[in-house]
Amino acid sequence: MKKNKIYCSDSCPFCQRAYQLLEKRGIPFTKHHVKSPSDWEEVSQLTGRNTVPQVFINGVHVGGFDDLSAADQSGRLDDILNG
Template sequence: MSLELLGCAAIAAVAVLLGNVVVAEASTSPSAFVQNVIYSNKIAIFSKSYCPYCLRAKRIFSELHEQPFVVELDLRDDGAQIQSVLLDIVGRTTVPQIFVNGKHIGGSDDLKAAVLSGQLQKLLSIS
């Protein structure tokens, strides 16, 4: 098997392992990419793979049996540009930045508060 095919197989294996985690580069502008992610997914998390607050947010959705669409900014060449777009949209540079049905929830603490108040479950139409 050629090295090129092995590389493709490795990328495919990583994609399978990561599930809905996006590490591939966007073919559009960072702004268009962010808007597409926010409005094309029930749950979108802009994250960094090593961030404990991001891990907590992902765990909360896992406990609710919901699978978010995750963009790991630290694994992308355009992660800094995406983070800049998020600053323009939400006024924050911190991660995670969480969106449900196109609505900005906030970060990890905001997500936890939304769960405790029942707001998140209403947005997700679960009880």
């Protein structure tokens, strides 16, 4: 099984909201704290974005919190989880 991962920062309110959504759904995840310039470069290379959170579910890049919330509401998140 591929891991669920969130690229995040401690001071990010949208990261907190992403954690809460996944915890509410019972979806386990690991946090990858983005602190250094090389961390930000990694996020940018993986996602084409330079913001956090960036959420990966089963290895699939879902996007930021708004994308995660939309995927949850539309059923796409379940599709990815069952992928």
